[in-house]
Amino acid sequence: MQRRNFLRGVGTIGAGFAATAAVGPAIAQSAPEVRWRMASSFPKSLDTIYGAADTISQIVSDATDGKFQIQVFAGGELVPPFGVVDAVQNGTVECTHTAGYYFYGKDPTFAFCCAVPFGLNARQQNAWMVQGGGLELMRDFLEDYNIINFPAGNTGAQMGGFFRKEINTVEDLKGLKLRVGGFAGTVLARLGAVPQQIAGSDVYPSLEKGTIDAAEWVGPYDDEKLGLAKVAKYYYYPGWWEGGPELDLFVNRDAYAALPEAYKTILAAACATANAQMLAKYDVGNPKAMRRLVAMGVQLRPFSRDILNAAWKAANEVYDETAAANPRFKKVYEPWKAFRDEQILWFRVAEQNFDGFMASAGK
Numbered sequence: 521m522q523r524r525n526f527l528r529g530v531g532t533i534g535a536g537f538a539a540t541a542a543v544g545p546a547i548a549q550s551a552p553e554v555r556w557r558m559a560s561s562f563p564k565s566l567d568t569i570y571g572a573a574d575t576i577s578q579i580v581s582d583a584t585d586g587k588f589q590i591q592v593f594a595g596g597e598l599v600p601p602f603g604v605v606d607a608v609q610n611g612t613v614e615c616t617h618t619a620g621y622y623f624y625g626k627d628p629t630f631a632f633c634c635a636v637p638f639g640l641n642a643r644q645q646n647a648w649m650v651q652g653g654g655l656e657l658m659r660d661f662l663e664d665y666n667i668i669n670f671p672a673g674n675t676g677a678q679m680g681g682f683f684r685k686e687i688n689t690v691e692d693l694k695g696l697k698l699r700v701g702g703f704a705g706t707v708l709a710r711l712g713a714v715p716q717q718i719a720g721s722d723v724y725p726s727l728e729k730g731t732i733d734a735a736e737w738v739g740p741y742d743d744e745k746l747g748l749a750k751v752a753k754y755y756y757y758p759g760w761w762e763g764g765p766e767l768d769l770f771v772n773r774d775a776y777a778a779l780p781e782a783y784k785t786i787l788a789a790a791c792a793t794a795n796a797q798m799l800a801k802y803d804v805g806n807p808k809a810m811r812r813l814v815a816m817g818v819q820l821r822p823f824s825r826d827i828l829n830a831a832w833k834a835a836n837e838v839y840d841e842t843a844a845a846n847p848r849f850k851k852v853y854e855p856w857k858a859f860r861d862e863q864i865l866w867f868r869v870a871e872q873n874f875d876g877f878m879a880s881a882g883k
Contacts, residue, residue, distance in 0.1 A: 551587040554783065556614035556775065558592045559599040559607055561622060563721040566742050568801050570594065572673040572767060572794040573617040579790035580783075588783050590615070601719040605770065609666045614775040617672060620768055621702025622717070626665075628842050629849045631703045632856055633658045633669055635765035637835040642674045642764035642799055644863045649766070652859050657852045666773050670791035673767030673798035676806075678759035680823055681736025682727070682743065682752035687823070690830045699723055699735035703838070704761030710834040711827075720746070727751050736762075740809035741802055755818045760831060767798065 558577065562570040577590040593613075595601035604616035605623050620634035632654070640648060648654035649671050662669055681700070687693060694712030705715030716732050727735045728751045735752070736759055737743050749755070769791050776784065814820065839857075843850040 551584060551782070552780065554588045554779065556588075556590045557598065558590050558769075559595075559597075559604045559613045559616045560592060561595045561601040561604055561616065561618040561719070563596075563719075564594045565745060566720060567745075568741060568798060568805065569673065569675070569720075569738065569767065570617075571801075572798045575794040575797060576617070576672060576769060576787075576790045579793060580786055583786045583790070584783065588779075588786070592617075595719055595721060601721075602717070605665065605667070608770050608772050611772050611774065613772075615769055615771040617767060617769055619701065619765065620669075620770075621765075624702045624705075627661075627848060628703060628706075628846065629661050629852055632852050633662075633671075633766055633768050634702065635762045636703045636839075637707050637761040638763070638832055640764050640860055640863065641867075642676045644860070644867075645674065645764040645766050646671070646795070647863070648856065648859050653855060654859075657855065661848055661852060662770070663773070667770045668773050668776050670769045670771070670788060671766050672769040672791040672794045674795060675738050675762070675765050675767075676799055676802050677739075677764060678762040679736065679739045679743065680756035680759045681734050682748040683734040683754040683756060683821075684727075684752050685733075686754055686821065687734075687756065687827070689824065689826055693827070696734060697732045699726060699732050699737075700761065702761070703835075706838055707761065707831055707835045710838070711830055724748060724751070739802065739806050740813055741805035744809045744813055749813050749816055749818050753817070753819055754821050755813065756821050756823055758823070760823065760828060766795075 558573055560570055560573045562573075564570055573592045577592050580588050580590055593599070599607040599613060599616075601618075602622050604613075604618050605626070607613045608616050621631040621636070622634075623630040633649075635645070639645075645654075649658075655669075655671070658669055681698070685692075687696070690711050693708065695714065696712075697714045697716055698708060699716045699718045700708060701717055705717065708715050716726070718726055718732070718735075720737060723735050723737055724746050726732045727748060735748060737746055737748070743749070743755075769787075771787075779787070839853060843853050
């Protein structure tokens, strides 16, 4: 009964996911018992971003009548939040739910399956992965790490974070210790900032103690849960380094290859469902959380054009230099950039004009 209910629910998200229906009878007849462990990079307190892992686990179990079980561990419970790729690569765990750009230090190419500065928004990221060739490029890259990836979440455009003081010019960034992940740190360092990569569970204490001067995480829904407004007043936007960050399920290739074909189909469908649900939950939760934060006295501030222009210039310099030095990065970057530029042209025609009118309608 649980499996049938799941399959009906999948149909409300996308007809493609309903392919799992075809495997139902086979699973009911004869299916192996499979037990996996998933190491998340996130704390349980962040129910949206951590919750995607639970969604995947629950769907896989329901769709196989409990034959395929994935036990989820929060960041740090089994593996350090930033140690999950090593754990999956060497088979310590079968899979992880994480943000690819956390592993920028291994190879900047990791960031393309999450987000890069001035990159794609959530819809564009999904389009690039599903229909634009991105998934094939990233899977080819990740093969060297014994990993196959599945898009399994997106936050939508993020906020720029909470700052203890106002930031109006590029000069104000110099010496600023900012919690930020991935490629953004390299770009911000060029502008004089001092980037810090800190796990979600450690962001609040670091900001409270003054170890850092500012911190970005996701957006109002999560940032409220982390309590960042209690220790910093100024809330900047947009997070130009995270226009549509994707979260992924990274799976050990050997463990994946050993799965029955039916289980592979169900795992892919579970990730696709988590991908859609996470963005929807953030879109519902962020407006309400933003109102509560403003009522607490949080001051919303846009990044100045001066800062955005300087960051844009620095980002493109970093991309060109990295592509020149790293063939694997270049292999992904060049088709990704062409895709992004084409998407920008299209979105300028209908999407941006519609959004712009709606933002000012009736005023």
